[in-house]
Amino acid sequence: MLHRFFITIMGVCSLALGAQEVKFGEINLEDLNATEYINDTEANAVILYKKVNSYFITNGGNSRLVTEVHERIKIFNKDGFEHATKEISLYKNRSSEETVSKLKALTFNLIDGKAVETELDKENIFKTEASYYYNKVNFTMPNVQEGSILDITYRLNSPFIWNIDSFVFQYEIPVKQLVAEIRTPKGFNFKKTPKGEFFVYPKVSTATDHRIGMDVVKTAYHLNNVPALKEEKYVDNIDNYRSGVLFELVSVDLPGYFRSYSQSWADVAKTIGNTDDYKNELDKTRAFDDELDAVLSGLPSKKDKMDGIFKYVKDQLTWNEMDGKYFFNGLKKTWKEKKGNAADINLSLVAMLRYAGLNANPVLISTKDNRVPYFPTVDGLNYVIAYVKLDGTDYFLDATHEFSDVNILPIRDYNWRGILINNPDKVWRIVDLKQPKKAVKMFVLDAIVHDDGTTDGTVKARLSNHFAMNFREEFKNLDEEEYVADLEVKYGNIEISEHSVQKLKDFKGGVTEEFKFYDEEGAEMMNGKLFLKPLEFLTMEENPFKTEKRQYPVDFGFPFKNSFMVNYTLPEGYTVESVPEGLRMKIPGDLGTFTYMVKVTASKLNILVNYEINQSIVYPENYDFLKEFYKQIITKEAEPLVLSKITNGNSQSTTGGR
Known part of the structure; x- marks a missing residue:
């Protein structure tokens, strides 16, 4: 923590250096000749300069928020080529949308000691609809080579004048120099909320802006040498931890006028609840009432009706992969076309549940990618x-x-809490989403060990809850032969036969996978002895947590338990010489447990291994415990079971856990 504090202080001190003006299209040969970034020699690219300048303009009584962006990137090697493809997000609603203009981009390469530029052709700029709320402008820079400099400038025009985009200070590559400025009308008070690891105090001043004929408050952030934001495994959304600042209009305070814009989540819920989609559209049941009556017949209890309606909606409607809290099509068109965005489908579900007499209401959420x-x-x-x-x-x-169930939501939904909109009872409030049930993955492996070190047998795996959901989702579009071939490689080049999966296309209940196997290297032979891995090819061999420290929470998505029951039949003429000691281990705070037990009989070895994580999220302060937990699992599963030949008709003594 102290280390991060000093880094922040150093970042703030660098502001004293100021920011040199950088003009589009004017580069220097020193940057073009550079082969690495001195502050991060492993970086594949670096943002040499980025400036974001936001201000308001008025024209014919219409106001807009304009943001000018200038970004210059140095590419060091082929791994940095991905930064030559750019994507600009443009927010929209039903009546208005943001636009991009004055987009210019140049690629500079060093040829015969001179800088040679290649201009981006406008025909290679593409605009697409990404979701209900966003359009995207995409382009890839031309003639990108190792050593190229990319110079890009454009202007964003937004009619959403009080929804100011956050300033972003940190990216996947380091930033050499960054300038972010905004001019807001004096008296319009914005709360500035910092986020991420690096906080920078802005320089605040006032001036007259003749574009709007008012005094403005200029808030400027100048940063130098910002380190890259490093990806880590099991992160919910890296943007949650990206350094920057958020803007929220909290009040307007002008001579003779004051209005507060500060609001609670209840205020947000009321605002959404008063829209036509939530106030009136949910009552338009004629779109489905005849069909639903047939579905409801024969369903005696309200629980049966809930399950039946849920299944019916899933069977009848197809999601178009677009998010949404408002209807895209509306009830009537959704049921006519049998598809729609998230609101079309789930608000239809709410309307049907209400029609059946259930106490059903919408809950608004922010998904993980939001x-x-x-x-x-x-x-x-x-x-x-x-x-x-x-x-x-x-x-x-x-x-x-396709494979969600009641109280088993897609993982994207488990991001935060929810906002209940209960218009009939006039209840608008925050609700806690029910956390995911523990998912269980249970393996039963029966193996016959042969005296030449080969093993063969059967595996039966049963997966529940989100393990089952994920398996179904991954498997549904796969060719089974290709899947089995990949599974053989994953399990150390074993041979698999008679592979089968049960309940693959259902969304309720677990999934069962079974197969026979032959493992040519099931046991290692050494000095007349056989050395077996306790879990055969199911052994965990790599710790997913390798970094010394963890900056972000570990997000597993759901609590889980992995259980392994391995039953070895020993080869004739062999006995158990030694087995590892049993072990029981817990992570402090009951975050997780690990159990390892071995049972030995005359011709059998039975191994039971369980490890479970009891919470979806493990916070950085417990990272060392989690890392050590996985280290101990890997160490224990690597300890061999040793078989030796029986000599003189007598069995040798056995040591180890029972």
């Missing part, structure tokens, strides 16, 4: 699911995913 909202805002929510309160029990449902 980050965690830092303050109450309508725009911070991008998705809606269904919520049912039945006999004192909470049920959450998301019908967009």
Whole structure:
């Protein structure tokens, strides 16, 4: 913590150096000749300069927020080529959208000691609809080579004048120099919320802006030598930890006028709840009532009706992969076309559940790819699911995913809490999503050990909850022969036969996978003895947590338990010489447990291994415990079971855990 504090102080001190003006298209040969970045010699690329300048303009009574962007990137090697493809996100709603203009881009290469430029052709700039809320502008820089410099400039025009995009200070590659400035009308008070590891105090001044005819407050951030944001395994959304600053309009204070814009999540819920989608559209049941009556017939209990409606919606409607808290099609068009965005599907689900007499309401959420909202805002929510309160029990449902179930939501949904919009009862509040059930993966491996070191046998695996959901999702579009071939390689080049999977296409219950195997290297032969791995080819061999320290929480997505029952039949003429000691281990705070037991009989070896993580998220302060936990698992599973030949008709003594 102290180390990070000093890094932050050094970053702030660098502000005293100021920022040199950098003009588009004017580069120097020193940068073009550079082969590495001195502050991060392993970087594949570096942002030499980035400037973001935001200000307001008025034209014909219409106001806009304009953001000018200039970015210059140095590419060191082929691994840095990915930074030559750029994507600009443009927010939109039903009536307005952001646009990009004045986009110019140049690639500079060093040829015969001179800088030679290649201009981006406008025909290679593409605009696409990415989701209900966003368009994307994409382009790839031309003639990119090792050593290239990319110079890019454009202007963003936004009608959403009070929804100021966050300033981003940290990227996947280091930043040599960054300038971020915004001019806001004096009296319009914005709360500036820092995020991430590096906090920088801005320089604040006032001036007159003739573009709007008002005094403005200029807030400027100048940074030098910002380190890259390093990806780590099991991170929910790296943007949650990216250094920057968020802007929120909290009040307008002008002579003779004051208005507060500060709001609670209840205020946000009321605002959304008062829109036509939530106030009126959910009551338009004529789109489905005849069909639903047939579905409901023969379903006696409310729980049966909930399950039946959920299945019916999943069977009838297809998600178009677009998020949404508002209808894209509306109820009638959704049921006519049998597809829609997340709101089309899950608000239809809410309407049907209400029609069946259930206490059902929408719950607004921010999915993992939308980050965690830092303050109450309508725009911070991008998705809606269904919520049912039945006999004192909470049920959450998301019908967009083919293999989701009641209270088993797609992992993307488990990001934060939810905002309940209960218009009939006039209840608008935060609700806690029911955390994922523990997913269990259980393996039973029966193996016959032969005196030449080969093994053969059967494996039966049963997966529940999110393990089952993920398996179904991954397997559904795979060719089984290719899957089995990949599985053979994954398990150390074993041979697999008679592979089968049960309940693959269902969304309820677990998945069962079975196969026979032959392992040519099942046991290692040495000095007349056989050395077996306790879990055969199911052994964990690599610790997923290798870094010395962890900056971000570890997000497993869901709590889980992995259970292994391995039963070895010994070859004739062999006995057990030694087995590892048994072990029971816990992570402090009951975060996880590990159990290892071995049982020996005359011709059998039975190994039981369980390890489980009891929470979806493990915070950085417990990272050392988690890392050591996995280290101990790997160490224990690597300890061999030793078989030796029986001599003179007598069995040798056995040591180890029982």
